[in-house]
Amino acid sequence: MSATTVAGRAPAVKKQRGLSDTGLARLFLSPSVLVMALVAAFPIIYAFVLSLYLYQGRLREGFGGLENYTEALTEPRFWDAVKATFIFTITSVSGEFAIGLGFALIMRQAFHGRGITRASILVPWVIPTVIAAQLWYFMFSVTPGFVNHILGLDRFNWLGEPGWAMFSIVFADVWKTAPFVALLLLAGLQTIPDELYESARVDGATTWQRFRFITMPLLKPAILVALLFRTVDALRVFDLPQVMTGGANNTESLSMLVQRFVVVTLDPGFGSALSTLTFILVLMIGVLFVRALGRDFVVGTGGE
Amino acid sequence: MAKDEGAVVETSFWRKFGRYSMLGFILLWCLFPFVWLIDTSLKLGDRALNSPSLTQGPFGLQNYISVFDQGFGYNLRNSAIVAGTTTIVCITVGSLAAYAIARLPLRGKVVILSAILAVALFPSVALVPPLYELWRNLGLLNTYPGLYIPYTAFTLPLTIFILTTFYASIPKDLEEAARVDGATAFQAFYKVVLPLAAPGVFAAAIIVFVYAWNEFLLASTFAPRDLVAQTVPVAIAAFTGSVEFQRPIGTITAACVIVTIPMIIMTLILQRRIVAGLTAGAVKG
Numbered sequence: 001m002s003a004t005t006v007a008g009r010a011p012a013v014k015k016q017r018g019l020s021d022t023g024l025a026r027l028f029l030s031p032s033v034l035v036m037a038l039v040a041a042f043p044i045i046y047a048f049v050l051s052l053y054l055y056q057g058r059l060r061e062g063f064g065g066l067e068n069y070t071e072a073l074t075e076p077r078f079w080d081a082v083k084a085t086f087i088f089t090i091t092s093v094s095g096e097f098a099i100g101l102g103f104a105l106i107m108r109q110a111f112h113g114r115g116i117t118r119a120s121i122l123v124p125w126v127i128p129t130v131i132a133a134q135l136w137y138f139m140f141s142v143t144p145g146f147v148n149h150i151l152g153l154d155r156f157n158w159l160g161e162p163g164w165a166m167f168s169i170v171f172a173d174v175w176k177t178a179p180f181v182a183l184l185l186l187a188g189l190q191t192i193p194d195e196l197y198e199s200a201r202v203d204g205a206t207t208w209q210r211f212r213f214i215t216m217p218l219l220k221p222a223i224l225v226a227l228l229f230r231t232v233d234a235l236r237v238f239d240l241p242q243v244m245t246g247g248a249n250n251t252e253s254l255s256m257l258v259q260r261f262v263v264v265t266l267d268p269g270f271g272s273a274l275s276t277l278t279f280i281l282v283l284m285i286g287v288l289f290v291r292a293l294g295r296d297f298v299v300g301t302g303g304e
Numbered sequence: 305m306a307k308d309e310g311a312v313v314e315t316s317f318w319r320k321f322g323r324y325s326m327l328g329f330i331l332l333w334c335l336f337p338f339v340w341l342i343d344t345s346l347k348l349g350d351r352a353l354n355s356p357s358l359t360q361g362p363f364g365l366q367n368y369i370s371v372f373d374q375g376f377g378y379n380l381r382n383s384a385i386v387a388g389t390t391t392i393v394c395i396t397v398g399s400l401a402a403y404a405i406a407r408l409p410l411r412g413k414v415v416i417l418s419a420i421l422a423v424a425l426f427p428s429v430a431l432v433p434p435l436y437e438l439w440r441n442l443g444l445l446n447t448y449p450g451l452y453i454p455y456t457a458f459t460l461p462l463t464i465f466i467l468t469t470f471y472a473s474i475p476k477d478l479e480e481a482a483r484v485d486g487a488t489a490f491q492a493f494y495k496v497v498l499p500l501a502a503p504g505v506f507a508a509a510i511i512v513f514v515y516a517w518n519e520f521l522l523a524s525t526f527a528p529r530d531l532v533a534q535t536v537p538v539a540i541a542a543f544t545g546s547v548e549f550q551r552p553i554g555t556i557t558a559a560c561v562i563v564t565i566p567m568i569i570m571t572l573i574l575q576r577r578i579v580a581g582l583t584a585g586a587v588k589g
Contacts, residue, residue, distance in 0.1 A: 024489045025408035029416070032401035032460055039457035040423045043434035050434060106326045113327050119575045120334040126571045127338070128518035130537040131560040135337055138344070138553055146340065149356035179334055180582075187583035228425075236427040239520045243541050255429040255521060262433050263525055271433040279430035286425035 044279060051272035058266055068273035078274065081257040082281075084250055088170060088241075089234040095174040096230060097223075100181025105215075107182065108189045118186075121179040129176065133243035136172035140244075165249035169240045177233075181226050188222025189215070221293070228289040235282045254278045338564065345557035353553050367558035376559055378531045379539040386448055386535060387516035390455040394512050398460050399505060402467030403493050407479070424461035428454070432525050439526055446530040454522055459512040466511070469584040470504025471497060507581025510574060514567070536563050 054064035072078050107117055124132070139146045140158040148156055158168045192215065200210050238255035245251045247260075258278060261271035346363045347353050404410060405417070431454060436445075444450035478500070479492045487495065498505075520537040527533040529542075540563070543556045571578060 021408050021489050022410065025404040025410040028400035028404035028408070029410070031397040032420075032464065033416075035397060035453075035457050036420070036423050036460055039435075039454050040426055040431070043431050043438070046438070047430065047434040050437065103330055106323070106330065109323060113324070117327055117330050118579065119572050120331050122571045122575055122578060123334050123338060123568055126514055126567045127564055128520075128537050128540075130518070130520050130541050131564060134540060134551075134556050134560060135341055137551070138557070139337070139340070143354040144344070144356045144553070146356045175333070175337065179330075183579060183582060187579075232425045232427075236429055236521075238429065239537075239541075242520075242524075255427070258429045259432055259521065259525055262436050263528070268433055268437055275430045275433045278427055282427040282430075283422070283425065286422075290421065 044276075047272040047276055047279075050268050051270075051276050053269045055267050055269040058268070060269075064269065068270050069277070071270065072273045072277060077252075077257065078277075080250060081252050081254045084166070084241075085235060085237065085253045085255075087166060088173075088237055088251075088253065089231060091166075092170045092173040092177075092234050092237075093227065093230050095170065096178045096181045097227065099174060099178040100226070101185055101223075103179065103182035104185035104189055107186050118183070121183055123179075124176045125180045125183075127176065129239040130243055132172055132176045133240045136168065136175070137244045140168045140171075159245055160249065162249045165245050165251050169244055169251055172240055172244065173234070173237070177230065181230060184226045185219065185222055188219050191222075192218045224289070224293050228286070228293065231289065232282060232286050235285065236278075254281075338568075341557050341564070342561055344553060345561045347554065367554040368562070370555055371559045371562065374543075374555070375531050376536075376539060376562070379534055379536045380563075382448070382527075382531075382533055383517055383536040386451045386455070386533075387513050389448065389452045390459065390516040391509050391513045393452065394456045394459045394463050395505060395509050397456070398463035398508070399467050399498070399501070401460075402464045403471055403497065405464065406468045406471035407476075407493075407497070408489065420461045420464055423457070424465075426458070428458060428521055432521070435522075436525060444526070446527045446533045448533060450526045451519075451523060451533065451535070452516070455516045455519060459515050462515075463508045463512055466508045466581050466584050467501065467504055470501050470507075474500050503577055504581065504584070506574075507577040507584070510570070510578055511581050517567070 051068050052063060052065060054061045054067060103121070107114055107121075127135075137159070138144065142148070142155050142157055145155065147158065148154065156164075158164045196214050196218075197210055200214060205213070236255050237253045238259065241247055241251045241253055242256055247253075247256050254274075255278070258271055258275045261267050261274060265271075340358070343358050344353065345367055346365070347355075347360065348362050348364045348366050352360045352362060405413060410416070435454060439445045439450050444453075474497055478496050482492045482496045483489070518537060519535075520541065523535045524538045524541065527535065528538065534542075536559075540556065540559050543552055543559065
């Protein structure tokens with residue numbers, strides 16, 4: 001083992017036979033590890049270092065310790081962003097889950113038209129979020145006012161009212177991602193053998209009982225994975241509120257707040273403190289999910 | 305007797321009707337907003353563009369011409385280069401790592417996979433302040449590498465998960481036979497496994513490309529205005545700018561259609577592979 005610790009040196013010894021398998025494994029893995037370490041892990045540490053300093057505009061004024069953090073945690077705007085992000089995450093993920101599960105169950109039943117439905121379900125997935133945001137901005141806006149037209153409302157200003165602005169953003173997100181959730185759940189449903197349903201039917205189980213005692217328990221792993229990825233994704237929401245409301249009417253998310261302190265307000269110290277807090281928050285929720293999924297999930301994702 | 309049969313036919317008709325109307329609802333959900341987008345992009349003049357009616361004319365291609373007058377061609381070029389580079393680098397680097405995890409003897413696989421998963425769960429906004437400082441010092445703001453480097457890091461986890469699943473599904477016997485015949489581990493990977501994994505590699509490549517093509521947060525922070533590197537999503541969001549209260553709906557919808565149509569065509573052609581890739585990355589029983 002120790003002879004091949006430095007993968008690059010091994011060929012000199014075993015030129016004829018190539019690298020040992022372990023050496024090759026390390027060699028294959030190293031570029032990925034390097035990229036992720038340099039671009040993901042290192043900046044996190046750098047952000048923490050930056051967050052300990054005080055800035056006046058771009059100029060470093062001195063070491064501030066945790067001062068940026070106390071300032072962030074006592075800043076009402078931070079808590080408003082936390083609240084908006086959580087409201088968005090909880091409502092959009094539950095909406096996507098309910099509708100996605102419905103779609104998946106319908107598609108599992110269908111024999112004719114499954115192909116075209118599955119193809120069309122990819123359309124909202126492939127549309128860039130910014131485009132979905134512009135699309136629904138116009139749908140909900142007063143002119144042309146398509147949503148108002150359908151609902152028979154006159155000139156209701158969806159994006160201008162505090163609660164309804166968030167509703168519109170959540171709706172746009174559910175439109176875009178419920179089909180994606182359906183796709184993941186459909187793949188999970190297709191792993192459940194038909195025989196189970198048939199024998200349950202023979203035993204006299206009702207549709208609800210079959211759903212409750214066969215579908216739900218066997219679908220649980222797929223559900224948890226879909227919820228994990230959707231929740232983490234929803235917590236970092238940026239595109240939709242940025243384009244649809246610009247953060248007005250209590251729709252400013254954590255990602256928007258951080259980005260603003262980097263691009264508009266130009267305070268690397270405070271911005272880094274906010275980004276570090278966001279990072280900790282999202283990672284904590286991710287860890288909770290992975291705990292719930294168990295160790296098998298991580299190993300299982302690796303194939304074997 | 306006859307009555308019973310009639311009842312059976314009737315319920316199955318309603319059943320069928322219910323099923324098809326539910327499928328119809330899914331199709332409507334997924335496709336109607338896009339149809340609306342195309343319809344609006346073809347409308348000309350304030351009267352048509354401000355009307356909720358789908359048939360209010362006049363119609364024409366004027367909006368498409370004015371999109372390109374605003375330099376949208378540069379944005380398309382930038383997005384193609386950034387997304388293309390991300391895909392090539394990510395697939396090259398990621399397929400090696402996935403093979404190592406799926407097939408080669410490696411200690412601490414659980415630790416490696418956990419670390420990769422952690423990066424997958426990473427909020428990209430956490431990178432915005434530190435990378436902005438780094439890119440500013442390195443002169444990478446408003447450049448292609450400033451975008452495709454972080455994109456590669458963020459798409460690597462998903463690529464590795466998808467490809468590991470595909471590699472693991474290839475029978476081991478084939479490789480072992482090659483090894484018995486005197487092939488090295490690298491030759492077994494390169495000549496036996498890689499060609500067989502091509503569909504998986506392809507699926508991963510499309511998903512990476514779509515991510516890089518659609519990314520907005522980093523793009524709007526690291527390359528906000530300069531046409532030298534500004535990507536399509538940033539441009540589409542920035543059409544807002546000119547007059548605060550009146551977004552140019554015709555131009556925006558035309559730009560959206562231009563970007564979306566090739567992607568939808570690609571998706572429809574490759575749908576089986578994409579679905580296989582998406583579900584391999586996320587669903588494991």
